[in-house]
Amino acid sequence: MNRDQTRRATARDVALLAEVSVATVSLIANGKSAGRVTPKTHRRVLDAIQKLDYRVNTTASALARGRRDTVAFVSPDPTNPFFAHLLDGMASVLNPALSLTALWPRHGDDYDAAAVHRALAGDLAGLVLACPDRALLEAISPTCPTILLDPRDGHPGMSRLDLDLTAGSVALAEHLIGLGHRKVAYVGIGNETTALHHRRNTLCDELISRGASVAVPDLIVPRMTVHSALENALDVLPAWIDAGVTAVVCGDDLLAYGILQAAEQLSIAVPTTLSVVGHNNLPFSAMVTPSLTTVDLSARDIGIRAGRMLNEMVLGGDPPPREAHSTHLIARASTGLARA
Amino acid sequence: MNRDQTRRATARDVALLAEVSVATVSLIANGKSAGRVTPKTHRRVLDAIQKLDYRVNTTASALARGRRDTVAFVSPDPTNPFFAHLLDGMASVLNPALSLTALWPRHGDDYDAAAVHRALAGDLAGLVLACPDRALLEAISPTCPTILLDPRDGHPGMSRLDLDLTAGSVALAEHLIGLGHRKVAYVGIGNETTALHHRRNTLCDELISRGASVAVPDLIVPRMTVHSALENALDVLPAWIDAGVTAVVCGDDLLAYGILQAAEQLSIAVPTTLSVVGHNNLPFSAMVTPSLTTVDLSARDIGIRAGRMLNEMVLGGDPPPREAHSTHLIARASTGLARA
DNA sequence: ATGAAAGCGCTAACAG
DNA sequence: CTGTTAGCGCTTTCAT
Numbered sequence: 001m002n003r004d005q006t007r008r009a010t011a012r013d014v015a016l017l018a019e020v021s022v023a024t025v026s027l028i029a030n031g032k033s034a035g036r037v038t039p040k041t042h043r044r045v046l047d048a049i050q051k052l053d054y055r056v057n058t059t060a061s062a063l064a065r066g067r068r069d070t071v072a073f074v075s076p077d078p079t080n081p082f083f084a085h086l087l088d089g090m091a092s093v094l095n096p097a098l099s100l101t102a103l104w105p106r107h108g109d110d111y112d113a114a115a116v117h118r119a120l121a122g123d124l125a126g127l128v129l130a131c132p133d134r135a136l137l138e139a140i141s142p143t144c145p146t147i148l149l150d151p152r153d154g155h156p157g158m159s160r161l162d163l164d165l166t167a168g169s170v171a172l173a174e175h176l177i178g179l180g181h182r183k184v185a186y187v188g189i190g191n192e193t194t195a196l197h198h199r200r201n202t203l204c205d206e207l208i209s210r211g212a213s214v215a216v217p218d219l220i221v222p223r224m225t226v227h228s229a230l231e232n233a234l235d236v237l238p239a240w241i242d243a244g245v246t247a248v249v250c251g252d253d254l255l256a257y258g259i260l261q262a263a264e265q266l267s268i269a270v271p272t273t274l275s276v277v278g279h280n281n282l283p284f285s286a287m288v289t290p291s292l293t294t295v296d297l298s299a300r301d302i303g304i305r306a307g308r309m310l311n312e313m314v315l316g317g318d319p320p321p322r323e324a325h326s327t328h329l330i331a332r333a334s335t336g337l338a339r340a
Numbered sequence: 341m342n343r344d345q346t347r348r349a350t351a352r353d354v355a356l357l358a359e360v361s362v363a364t365v366s367l368i369a370n371g372k373s374a375g376r377v378t379p380k381t382h383r384r385v386l387d388a389i390q391k392l393d394y395r396v397n398t399t400a401s402a403l404a405r406g407r408r409d410t411v412a413f414v415s416p417d418p419t420n421p422f423f424a425h426l427l428d429g430m431a432s433v434l435n436p437a438l439s440l441t442a443l444w445p446r447h448g449d450d451y452d453a454a455a456v457h458r459a460l461a462g463d464l465a466g467l468v469l470a471c472p473d474r475a476l477l478e479a480i481s482p483t484c485p486t487i488l489l490d491p492r493d494g495h496p497g498m499s500r501l502d503l504d505l506t507a508g509s510v511a512l513a514e515h516l517i518g519l520g521h522r523k524v525a526y527v528g529i530g531n532e533t534t535a536l537h538h539r540r541n542t543l544c545d546e547l548i549s550r551g552a553s554v555a556v557p558d559l560i561v562p563r564m565t566v567h568s569a570l571e572n573a574l575d576v577l578p579a580w581i582d583a584g585v586t587a588v589v590c591g592d593d594l595l596a597y598g599i600l601q602a603a604e605q606l607s608i609a610v611p612t613t614l615s616v617v618g619h620n621n622l623p624f625s626a627m628v629t630p631s632l633t634t635v636d637l638s639a640r641d642i643g644i645r646a647g648r649m650l651n652e653m654v655l656g657g658d659p660p661p662r663e664a665h666s667t668h669l670i671a672r673a674s675t676g677l678a679r680a
Numbered sequence: 681a682t683g684a685a686a687g688c689g690c691t692a693a694c695a696g
Numbered sequence: 697c698t699g700t701t702a703g704c705g706c707t708t709t710c711a712t
Contacts (some may be wrong), residue, residue: 020698020699021698021699021700022699023698023699023700024697024698024699025700026697035697036697036698037698038697038698041697060704062704063704063705063706064704065704066704066705219709243708255711
């Protein structure tokens with residue numbers, strides 16, 4: 001199978017060449033030779049290492065010391081900028097001794113259970129599962145410190161970091177109500193629906209307690225992409241308008257972009273005739289026209305908190321079993337005007 | 341250090357419980373028990389595996405058989421959707437026996453050399469380096485099949501997949517010339533400049549051979565972000581207009597978004613007064629206003645080709661030493677009108 | 681059909 | 697200071 005690229009040098013090769021033992025090589029290769037080795041031998045070994053282009057084999061090393069140093073991240077769709085920014089936040093605070101890797105799913109937008117299982121079988125120091133659904137959680141048990149990001153349900157033995165939607169939803173409900181909206185529609189996706197449903201339900205509660213409501217059946221699109229939302233909205237938007245809907249809230253900004261495009265194609269004026277709102281506050285949401293009102297989930301900040309939790313869990317200290325992260329509303333032009 | 345989460349079960353534990361040898365456990369755990377083991381024993385072992393929640397330790401497994409099965413991807417800035425889509429393409433064609441992981445750099449936008457070194461030390465089946473710069477390439481030697489994506493310079497022993505900018509640049513030059521532009525400005529970034537410079541130079545050649553040119557000093561912004569471009573363009577845009585510049589080409593769509601925003605803030609009409617062009621054709625480029633004209637690099641397709649190359653290199657067959665991938669122009673509203 | 685044993689390449693005591 | 701030794705957990709002949 002694997003092409004052998006002229007077999008990599010081992011510590012033994014180095015030891016032979018430098019005429020020392022592998023133990024010495026190991027010490028030096030790991031910078032632990034602090035006064036335990038003659039400058040002379042040290043040089044010899046270094047030379048040999050250089051000449052043979054030797055590098056410690058991390059697999060063997062990890063096995064030997066029984067310690068891992070990479071933490072992995074799995075998400076439903078790493079293509080969504082939300083997760084990229086989250087990861088970026090994590091990377092920025094993660095202990096330098098740890099290295100971060102994103103497992104890439106193999107089957108389109110679905111949460112790739114296979115990837116999770118690989119992760120669990122793997123030699124990981126820590127694991128972060130973003131938006132795992134119930135089925136996934138039921139199928140697994142942790143093999144390393146694990147953080148669940150905004151899971152619908154928890155899991156014994158795993159920490160979790162929740163999105164506290166309250167602040168954002170209250171603000172959004174008040175914003176919409178204040179603008180005169182009474183009938184709101186919602187757009188979600190078909191698979192991995194848990195997180196988005198939660199967003200929907202939280203908002204719903206707030207709307208109802210203020211005298212408005214999500215009044216028509218949700219639009220459930222198959223994939224969390226702009227295109228998917230656009231395509232599916234084309235049919236439904238006119239009906240919604242007829243039914244008196246004046247605002248549509250999307251579970252994700254990407255979906256909202258699609259709605260914005262659909263509205264334009266159908267010559268439905270935003271925000272005059274229809275207001276549109278997303279969730280996530282992607283970096284592009286201020287840039288589309290009209291710029292999108294959205295519930296800011298602060299992807300980067302979530303990542304930062306997750307990274308800190310991971311540091312504690314992996315490197316010692318008391319693992320925080322549960323934290324919550326608050327959201328807030330960013331009101332922009334797509335809901336700018338008060339209703340007549 | 342590592343919290344021990346009640347130590348993971350080993351093959352030995354399973355063997356003990358099921359009263360068989362570890363060899364048998366290994367066979368069964370890997371589904372290689374094809375008629376080599378009594379149904380009875382098989383069951384017993386399976387039960388034990390289940391009861392102990394045993395999972396093969398991939399580190400030990402990899403070490404024992406000397407074969408790797410994960411391929412890694414390193415890029416200057418995984419936050420850029422371009423790389424996410426590229427990865428997605430790779431994932432879609434990669435041999436199912438291989439798993440894909442994205443190494444996340446630790447220091448902002450810079451190409452994280454440390455990540456690359458980790459990758460090289462690691463137990464990888466293959467490695468993809470996106471847009472490596474010369475310094476990086478000089479500092480490393482491959483330890484596994486490696487693909488360089490659009491590197492400025494090649495590296496002995498590594499395959500490469502180049503972006504052939506010719507088609508896109510020719511089309512872009514013709515497009516701009518046809519619209520009446522004679523004086524074009526360029527926006528690039530400070531670090532990791534190689535790929536963007538290449539884009540600039542290729543375009544330059546085409547423009548000059550058609551009687552126009554990149555006529556003012558480039559705007560070099562520190563980071564490849566919308567904000568960075570926006571901030572820095574504010575000063576320079578008016579001067580460009582005064583100097584007779586009628587079009588600005590950006591090395592990346594993200595930069596172009598920034599220019600678009602700057603133009604709006606400065607009340608410079610696009611495309612009437614200024615045309616703007618990007619590179620990459622990010623999924624958002626059709627959605628900003630005015631929608632962005634861009635040289636399509638087809639991130640996903642590049643990923644697909646890289647994935648196929650990797651399959652061949654890792655799983656046998658003749659490794660293609662070098663391929664090229666062609667680009668093309670997507671003309672949209674931001675360059676829609678002919679000059680006066 | 682199953683087990684014993686020899687590594688994979690490295691690290692970490694422990695001797696000397 | 698440096699070498700010897702005993703594993704880490706698994707796979708894989710090779711006996712039985």
